[in-house]
Amino acid sequence: MLTVDKITKRFPGVIALEDVSLALEAGKITALIGENGAGKSTLMKVLSGIYQDYEGQIIFKGQVVRFSNPRDAQEQGIAIIHQELNLIPYLSITENIFLGRELITQYGTLDKRKMKLRTQELLDMLKLAVKPDTLVAGLKVGQQQVVEIAKALLTDSEVIIMDEPTSAITESEVEVLFEIINDLKKQNKAIVYVSHKLDELFRIADNYVVLRDGKSIESGKMEGITQDLLIQKMVGRSIQVQRKAVCENKEEILISVKRLFLKHPVRQKEDLLKNISFTVKKGEIVGIFGLMGAGRTELLETIFGLHPFISTSEIQIENTRVIINSPSDAIRSGLALVPEDRKKDGLVLGMDVKTNICLTTLPDLEDRGFLSDLKEKTLSEKYIDELKIKTPSPYQQAKNLSGGNQQKIVLAKWLATKPKLLLLDEPTRGIDIHAKSEIYKLISGLAEKGLGIIFVSSELPEILAVSDRVLVMAEGAITAEFSSIEATEDAILKAAIPKSVYENQL
């Protein structure tokens, strides 16, 4: 249905895509895989008309096409659903779906009735049981995604490109999404599914295309290929996620958290976190697993002093009671938090690497009341070196570095505070496999030096590979604890599924 023939896209100084070819078939789901920076997003931008100046050609339904802008691509039948949803929160579903292509009555006013009817049809087809007048702000992320799909169907798109569609939705929403995708497949749509999550691809995709360093490495049928083989093709070498050797004699308790409660910021009667108690020993990596909404991030934030007025707890660090009411209290007690969203909460993107690394320890970098350039430079160069941060100089702006290197900057700025306990919230989210394994190594190295580490992740293989002990959270409480020997994917998942959902399924 759609063929991409030897497309090359150049940016000043870089070739983002080189001679990339692929073919999409109607009624088939094609998985597009590759590490970050492999050229997936560039390819999608070419396909959806965002980039017009490329070499090579796109053949769509037997004709060579060149879209002049995203709208043109949409009208000809190619829709893209971006990772960050592009909906307007305070407009209704109908208004969002018809945005920019509103139906007009003969008097020139909006034909609300017709638009609403059409929206209802689309929602029925996608089995989304909400009213067309509902504001998008009131929908869950998974439901918003369905609205995006409805938007794509409105223009009768024949090719639908989905960029990391499951990155922000819950397991049960994933199931709904997969059903929809299978329906679309039956309607003979060609679907491109971009995802890092290989297990999903095995469940849903028919074909695959692997991109590496801007080139299309291989394509073929999903049937008969294994996960390891795919990874090998993506990275160009085989890497193993190896289980960490369990270290013994970790006896000394570093932190003990007892009876931690967190109230809902608005609905005061509701507890977001319920009676959480646990300990971390020196040199121990404790993995915390939970589905979206289980309260993992809130737990780390509460320990770090971000919710002082709505939480209660008893925290002891090295057998001394501490009271943490703000991040600066937490830092003083030896805690460090690498937040989930490094761009939003971790870095000042417009500042350079040096300044970001030094931000947590400025009082130590002063010389007679003024900041010392020399001290800042020495500190940042030490960590650039130690963590192998790839940057042309300490004066490079953080926003110009790759995700993995940005994450290392965040780690560096926290290691500079000489913490005793490192709280890591999804530290490998959105970074490529190579950078991930570097981060794992770093973390294990830190634990060997005696740091306690809490490692929150929603990726099971990662948790199993890294942790000495696994805690599982569901609905704001800890539901299970496993040593790394007992831990299996099945057992962890079972404990992570909220009781209410679980019982419904039985």
Place this chain on the structure above:
Amino acid sequence: MNLQKYRADLIRFQSFIALFLLCLALSIMSDKFLTVSNAWNVMRQISVNICISTGMTLIVLTAGIDLSVGSVLALCGAITAGLLRNGIEFPSGNLFIGFTLFGAVVAGILTGSALGAFNGWAITKFKVPPFVATLAMLTIARGLTMLWTQGFPISGLGDTFLYFGTGWLLGIPVPVWISGTIVLIAVLITNKTRLGRYIYAIGGNESASKLSGINVSKVKITVYTIAGALAAVGGILVTSRLDSAQPNAGTSYELDSIAAVVIGGTSLSGGRGSILGTVQGAIIIGVLNNGLVLLNVSPFWQQVVKGFVILLAVIIDKSNSKND
């Protein structure tokens, strides 16, 4: 490559180049422009805006704004003038407190600091957007000025006091010394101290700053307090130059100040900009005002021209940052 470097230099000095071209054009068009006395006259006039705009820059760098500076300037000028001239009388207790020059000036500056701190407190404690909080203060301070002065100017403040606004020291007008010192300190703060670094960090990413253990509220309150104090200094300069505290002094000064900040290349979304940029911005506005007066352009047209200059400056700045 060379061309790129050339371009980058051009961008760095763009407001300087603009200023140079402006001066060149004005000296051709008017023989009164390029004289020593006119130069000092311009510098004296812009000193007040430089004081206010220095504080404004610090605030804008944290992604805030202060609309109250004009009213705070008026109130503090009036308080200094009133205390100096009349002192405070408590009719009930038969108590009278007289003020020395020093005491009156300090009281004026403390008033400005207090109002600034109040702004900062409202913004950080109750999460009132800076635009709204300082808009409220604009009205509050103007009202307090009217109450304090009863709507009449306070004049006859004594020769010593007039020295601040009209005097000379080592061949340079005193207001230029004062604003120059303020600029120097502010440059040091922004480039060389922890506070300065925190200001840029908060403007660049407030939530990351908070998580890094920075006491965001404290920094913001400090910045608004400094801005209030500097508005007070501006008020004292204005009052001294006119030998009179006018109840409606400083009206719309906040706009000139924001204009100077923006022309100087500081981003209204915070995190990017500099004090020296603002100084250039203030000089451009001052020279433009002065030139238009010398060229006998009507005051009404002056406002129109100034508006377009601000717009142009921001458009150029936007297109530069896009090319970054």
